[in-house]
Amino acid sequence: MEVLVPFSTECPKSRLSAVLEPGERAAFARAMLSDVLAAVDAAGGDPRVLATASVDAALGCPVEVDDRPLTTAVNAALSDRRAVDDGSVGVVMADLAIATPSALRGLFDAVEQSADVSIAPGRGGGTNALAVDHAEFRVDYHGSSYRDHRRIADEVGATVSVIDSHRLATDVDEPPDLAEVLIHGNGAAAAWLRDAGFGLDDSDGRVGVARVANGDDAAIRDRDPF
Amino acid sequence: MEVLVPFSTECPKSRLSAVLEPGERAAFARAMLSDVLAAVDAAGGDPRVLATASVDAALGCPVEVDDRPLTTAVNAALSDRRAVDDGSVGVVMADLAIATPSALRGLFDAVEQSADVSIAPGRGGGTNALAVDHAEFRVDYHGSSYRDHRRIADEVGATVSVIDSHRLATDVDEPPDLAEVLIHGNGAAAAWLRDAGFGLDDSDGRVGVARVANGDDAAIRDRDPF
Numbered sequence: 001m002e003v004l005v006p007f008s009t010e011c012p013k014s015r016l017s018a019v020l021e022p023g024e025r026a027a028f029a030r031a032m033l034s035d036v037l038a039a040v041d042a043a044g045g046d047p048r049v050l051a052t053a054s055v056d057a058a059l060g061c062p063v064e065v066d067d068r069p070l071t072t073a074v075n076a077a078l079s080d081r082r083a084v085d086d087g088s089v090g091v092v093m094a095d096l097a098i099a100t101p102s103a104l105r106g107l108f109d110a111v112e113q114s115a116d117v118s119i120a121p122g123r124g125g126g127t128n129a130l131a132v133d134h135a136e137f138r139v140d141y142h143g144s145s146y147r148d149h150r151r152i153a154d155e156v157g158a159t160v161s162v163i164d165s166h167r168l169a170t171d172v173d174e175p176p177d178l179a180e181v182l183i184h185g186n187g188a189a190a191a192w193l194r195d196a197g198f199g200l201d202d203s204d205g206r207v208g209v210a211r212v213a214n215g216d217d218a219a220i221r222d223r224d225p226f
Numbered sequence: 227m228e229v230l231v232p233f234s235t236e237c238p239k240s241r242l243s244a245v246l247e248p249g250e251r252a253a254f255a256r257a258m259l260s261d262v263l264a265a266v267d268a269a270g271g272d273p274r275v276l277a278t279a280s281v282d283a284a285l286g287c288p289v290e291v292d293d294r295p296l297t298t299a300v301n302a303a304l305s306d307r308r309a310v311d312d313g314s315v316g317v318v319m320a321d322l323a324i325a326t327p328s329a330l331r332g333l334f335d336a337v338e339q340s341a342d343v344s345i346a347p348g349r350g351g352g353t354n355a356l357a358v359d360h361a362e363f364r365v366d367y368h369g370s371s372y373r374d375h376r377r378i379a380d381e382v383g384a385t386v387s388v389i390d391s392h393r394l395a396t397d398v399d400e401p402p403d404l405a406e407v408l409i410h411g412n413g414a415a416a417a418w419l420r421d422a423g424f425g426l427d428d429s430d431g432r433v434g435v436a437r438v439a440n441g442d443d444a445a446i447r448d449r450d451p452f
Contacts, residue, residue, distance in 0.1 A: 103390060121392065123349075124402065125409045125426065125433040143428045146409060164329060166347065166395035176350065183351045183372060200351065202369045207351040 001108050001131065003045035003090035004077055006070055007033055009053040013095070015174045019209070020196075028192055030057070032097040032172060035187035037061055042101035045090055045108060050077060071141045078132060078139070088112060088133035095172045096128055097181045097189040103167040107131050115161035117153050120168035121146040128171050134158040178209040227334050227357065229271035229316035230303055232296055233259055235279040239321070241400045245435070246422075254418055256283070258323040258398060261413035263287055268327035271316055271334060276303060297367045304358060304365070314338065314359035321398045322354055323407045323415040329393040333357050341387035343379050346394035347372040354397050360384040404435040 012029040013020070020028060033049070037059060040047040049055065049063040050073055066073040074091055081089045088111045092104065103120075110118035111131040122128035125144040136156035140148045153160045170180050172189070181190050182200055193209075201210035238255040239246070246254060259275070263285060266273040275281065275289040276299055292299040300317055307315050314337045318330065329346075336344035337357040348354035351370040362382035366374045379386045396406050398415070407416050408426055419435075427436035 100390075121410070123392075123396075124405055125428075144409070144426055144433045164326075164391050164393050166349075166392045167390050169392035169395070170349075179350055183370070184347070200370055202351075207370050 001045050001088050001090050001112070002081060003040045003047050003092055003108075003131075004050045004074065005033065005036055005040065005047055005092050005094050006050045006074060007052070007055070007094045009051055009055060013173065016178075019175050019178070019198075019211075024196065028189065028196075029095070031188040031192040033094045034059070035185070035189050036092060036094050036096055036099060038187065039096075039099045039101050039104055040090075040092055043104035043108060044101075045092075045104065047092075049094075050074065071139055074139045074141070078137075082135055088131055090129065090131040091139065092129040093122075093171055096168060096170065097172045097177075097187075098167045098170050098184040099129075100167055103163075103165045104129070106165065107163050107168065110161035110163065114159070116158035117149070118161040118163055119146065119149055120163040120165055122169050122171050126171065129163075129168050176208060179207050182209060183207075227271050227314050227316050227338070228307060229266045229273050229318055229334075229357075230276045230300060231259065231262055231266065231273055231318050231320050232276045232300060233278070233281070233320045235277055235281060239399065242404075245401050245404070245424075245437075250422065254415065254422075255321070257414040257418040259320045260285070261411070261415050262318060262320050262322055262325060264413065265322075265325045265327050265330055266316075266318055269330035269334060270327075271318075271330065273318075275320075276300065297365055300365050300367070304363075308361055314357055316355065316357040317365065318355040319348075319397055322394060322396065323398045323403075323413075324393045324396050324410040325355075326393055329389075329391045330355070332391065333389050333394065336387035336389065340385070342384035343375070344387040344389055345372065345375055346389040346391055348395050348397050352397065355389075355394050402434060405433050408435060409433075 013025040016025050037047045047061045049059055051063055051065050052067045054065055055063050078089055107118050107120055107129055108131055111133045116134035117137050118131045120129040125146045127145040127149050137158050181193055197211040198209050199212040201208050239251040242251050263273045273287045275285055277289055277291050278293045280291055281289050304315055333344050333346055333355055334357055337359045342360035343363050344357045346355040351372045353371040353375050363384050407419055423437040424435050425438040427434050
């Protein structure tokens with residue numbers, strides 16, 4: 001399955017500005033992207049980055065540049081794929097920093113086995129990943145896109161499989177999300193955070209992140225990644 | 227499998243005080259509890275509420291009163307069960323308002339099939355649910371309990387299955403969590419929110435909740451609950 005991974009090269013991750021400088025946000029976004037590409041590949045997908053501008057470093061997979069808004073660019077890509085090949089196509093967001101091959105395989109398998117569309121909802125009603133095997137299904141990422149995608153599927157008569165995964169539900173946008181990466185991440189994004197001096201901080205009764213002198217706070221990693 | 231559902235009758239859900247009055251928080255906490263008990267029962271578990279004080283309404287299952295701190299009370303219950311019966315025991319938090327029988331069955335099956343302990347991590351490093359079939363495993367809910375439970379399992383030589391579920395990862399503590407209930411919930415908690423006038427609000431670009439005149443905003447419910 002070809003899997004599109006949309007990636008914005010401009011002003012990435014602005015909501016992380018409270019804890020990361022602009023250059024750091026760009027580097028962290030790249031680290032997350034590389035984790036997602038690796039997970040897609042290990043899950044049996046063929047990743048292709050759909051970038052808003054050319055990307056300045058080798059990603060190990062094809063990069064397509066389309067600077068149109070996300071919804072427009074993804075729908076154009078879906079249409080192009082359908083004109084060439086009747087297979088299924090995935091769309092996986094570039095900031096799913098704790099996605100695993102296992103979780104993504106669930107998303108892909110659902111469509112390869114029976115559903116027309118599989119959707120992994122994100123926290124807050126977004127759509128973090130989906131896979132499509134239906135000629136009329138189109139994406140719409142504005143607003144509460146999970147419900148919009150359910151509605152669109154209904155309208156075109158596409159069956160939907162909803163994927164229940166904390167890993168796929170976790171897009172990394174805001175400082176509290178960094179804790180999820182430190183707790184559950186095993187790849188470049190988690191390593192980047194630790195190298196930058198981040199560690200878990202539960203000093204106020206809730207677990208967040210803070211930059212500490214020694215970023216290596218976690219004694220247990222997910223040796224059995226779920 | 228007997229499944230303990232700890233429930234605090236005092237000052238529930240204080241972090242929801244920005245959007246709910248004290249009486250409302252208590253009523254909403256009760257609605258979530260009833261959803262969790264129903265889901266546990268439908269998943270094949272035998273729910274038992276472990277309450278900090280007597281509960282003033284029929285819950286449809288046994289209620290045990292223990293006003294000691296959560297960790298102490300749960301460990302006492304685990305020890306008691308082991309003295310009587312060598313079977314597995316579950317502990318599922320009372321505010322997992324979008325938990326489904328399917329998600330809980332995954333947690334229970336993992337222990338009934340092979341693992342000594344199954345753990346459903348919550349956002350922010352907590353432990354939202356677990357099932358135990360190991361004589362020495364003990365809980366510790368302080369701080370970053372997911373990592374502590376992994377460490378405890380390591381120390382007693384218990385194998386762990388980590389459950390990747392957005393539904394089980396979502397404990398409802400703060401206003402943004404209410405959006406998850408409105409989007410994915412199908413039970414008493416979602417109904418309570420709508421009756422109280424809550425609806426989704428994405429007016430500032432992110433999906434949250436607001437009290438509106440007509441709480442019925444969702445055209446699509448999870449007809450295929452994941």
